[in-house]
Amino acid sequence: MPPTSHDEAAEGRTMGAIGTAVVAIVALVLAGGALVVAAGAGGSSVAPAATASADSDATTTAAPAELLVELDEFSISPGDLQLAVGGDLVVVNRGNIAHDLKVRDTDLATPMLNSGEEATLSLAGLEPGTYEVYCTVAGHDASGMVGTLTIVEGDGEPAIESADGGHGDHGADTDWAALDQAMHDTIMSFPAATEGLGNQPLEPEEILADGTKVFRLVAEIFEWELEPGNFVEGWGYNGQIPGPMIQVDVGDNVRVIVENELPMGTDVHWHGVRVPNDQDGVAPLTQPLIEPGETFVYEFEATEPAIGMYHPHHHGQKKLPNGMFGVFTIGQVGTDIPLPAGTFGGKEVPDDIEIVREIPMVLNDAGNIGLSLNGKSFPATEPYVVDEGDWFVIHYYNEGLQVHPMHLHQLPQLVFAKDGFPLDAPQWEDTVNVAPGERYSVLVQATDPGAWVLHCHILTHAERDTGMFGMVTAVIVEPAEDA
Numbered sequence: 001m002p003p004t005s006h007d008e009a010a011e012g013r014t015m016g017a018i019g020t021a022v023v024a025i026v027a028l029v030l031a032g033g034a035l036v037v038a039a040g041a042g043g044s045s046v047a048p049a050a051t052a053s054a055d056s057d058a059t060t061t062a063a064p065a066e067l068l069v070e071l072d073e074f075s076i077s078p079g080d081l082q083l084a085v086g087g088d089l090v091v092v093n094r095g096n097i098a099h100d101l102k103v104r105d106t107d108l109a110t111p112m113l114n115s116g117e118e119a120t121l122s123l124a125g126l127e128p129g130t131y132e133v134y135c136t137v138a139g140h141d142a143s144g145m146v147g148t149l150t151i152v153e154g155d156g157e158p159a160i161e162s163a164d165g166g167h168g169d170h171g172a173d174t175d176w177a178a179l180d181q182a183m184h185d186t187i188m189s190f191p192a193a194t195e196g197l198g199n200q201p202l203e204p205e206e207i208l209a210d211g212t213k214v215f216r217l218v219a220e221i222f223e224w225e226l227e228p229g230n231f232v233e234g235w236g237y238n239g240q241i242p243g244p245m246i247q248v249d250v251g252d253n254v255r256v257i258v259e260n261e262l263p264m265g266t267d268v269h270w271h272g273v274r275v276p277n278d279q280d281g282v283a284p285l286t287q288p289l290i291e292p293g294e295t296f297v298y299e300f301e302a303t304e305p306a307i308g309m310y311h312p313h314h315h316g317q318k319k320l321p322n323g324m325f326g327v328f329t330i331g332q333v334g335t336d337i338p339l340p341a342g343t344f345g346g347k348e349v350p351d352d353i354e355i356v357r358e359i360p361m362v363l364n365d366a367g368n369i370g371l372s373l374n375g376k377s378f379p380a381t382e383p384y385v386v387d388e389g390d391w392f393v394i395h396y397y398n399e400g401l402q403v404h405p406m407h408l409h410q411l412p413q414l415v416f417a418k419d420g421f422p423l424d425a426p427q428w429e430d431t432v433n434v435a436p437g438e439r440y441s442v443l444v445q446a447t448d449p450g451a452w453v454l455h456c457h458i459l460t461h462a463e464r465d466t467g468m469f470g471m472v473t474a475v476i477v478e479p480a481e482d483a
């Protein structure tokens with residue numbers, strides 16, 4: 001092999017790693033294909049429009065009286081609905097979070113449908129014409145959940161059962177090559193640059209004479225680039241999603257000044273952090289609501305180590321999905337929160353390892369931010385580059401509404417702390433299931449060079465027809481220099 005300059009060698013390694021990433025991600029794509037088949041096996045008995053038109057010549061010229069509409073993150077399919085006057089829409093939520101379907105500027109809407117739920121929406125009152133349909137969950141229409149509804153004159157054709165009594169996710173006119181191309185293009189665009197980065201370490205703005213560390217959080221609404229070119233209304237702290245990382249030492253006195261610039265009241269709960277009851281952030285139970293324009297000061301001593309979070313409690317169901325959360329750590333991993341050492345499940349962890357980096361990974365799945373890692377959707381998620389042999393730690397924080405099984409290809413994860421509490425019996429997992437509110441801390445060794453995909457294994461949290469998105473990133477292990 002010809003000699004190369006240091007930079008060329010480094011570039012070659014990175015390119016090789018990304019090539020490996022593509023191979024690894026292809027495996028994920030194949031797994032996604034299996035899911036489509038599984039989803040098709042147990043569905044509603046109403047044929048999707050495309051299947052109906054393929055099954056019968058008659059239906060190609062007349063709009064059906066009943067039409068299956070499928071909702072997903074973040075699509076309405078078919079996106080161009082044709083229905084006979086007086087007809088019904090059978091609306092099924094194939095996604096993993098709640099959606100509904102409303103005809104814009106009318107009162108016609110389904111109830112909010114949880115994952116897997118179905119509702120029939122009668123459009124008997126609609127005159128022939130063209131309407132817009134959309135999901136009313138904030139941000140979902142902007143993310144793609146809009147469609148066109150055309151009400152056509154005539155009696156309408158009866159709904160047609162498909163041959164197997166069920167239905168596929170796609171009709172006969174699906175452009176499969178276009179789906180392949182979309183997946184290819186999204187994967188190859190990783191990592192993509194976007195504006196804004198969360199989890200920036202927050203330095204105290206002041207340290208008082210008695211040693212109290214003073215931090216300032218501003219709760220506000222701002223534009224947030226979730227994925228390239230997709231700006232959403234972020235609700236967050238200090239212009240970041242996740243909010244800035246706060247790290248203090250055990251024994252520190254902490255003061256956090258919270259300014260509320262939201263249009264509604266708020267509070268801040270220190271999740272997994274030991275505080276006096278009147279600092280727990282549950283308005284109006286433990287404190288008055290921080291009204292818009294007001295400031296509230298939290299003060300407590302950091303008495304115990306914590307792998308914690310901060311977020312609003314008041315209307316948290318609205319604010320957290322829109323991006324209001326941050327990481328709050330007391331103490332250090334390796335001392336206050338001990339690392340495992342010894343033999344676990346036949347694998348040895350030396351007692352003198354050095355941790356090259358700690359990766360905070362905040363999971364979210366709803367609201368304006370949607371399926372995301374640290375406030376970004378793939379390909380805008382951050383790849384994590386380490387050297388072969390390195391040990392690193394990932395802290396998962398679930399601030400969402402659903403469980404996320406976080407699967408790291410190839411490199412086993414030794415779960416050593418749950419919610420910041422060190423485990424007496426750490427265990428190896430390749431898929432770490434993280435429920436809402438939970439934190440898991442895992443130790444990983446970069447044993448194998450390559451780009452190893454790290455993704456939620458609920459496959460629809462990582463892929464959709466328009467390609468890879470959401471809860472996917474990669475750990476890129478640079479090979480050690482040849483001796």
Ligand SMILES: [Cu+2]
Nearest residue numbers: 404456458461
């Ligand atoms: Cu997930």
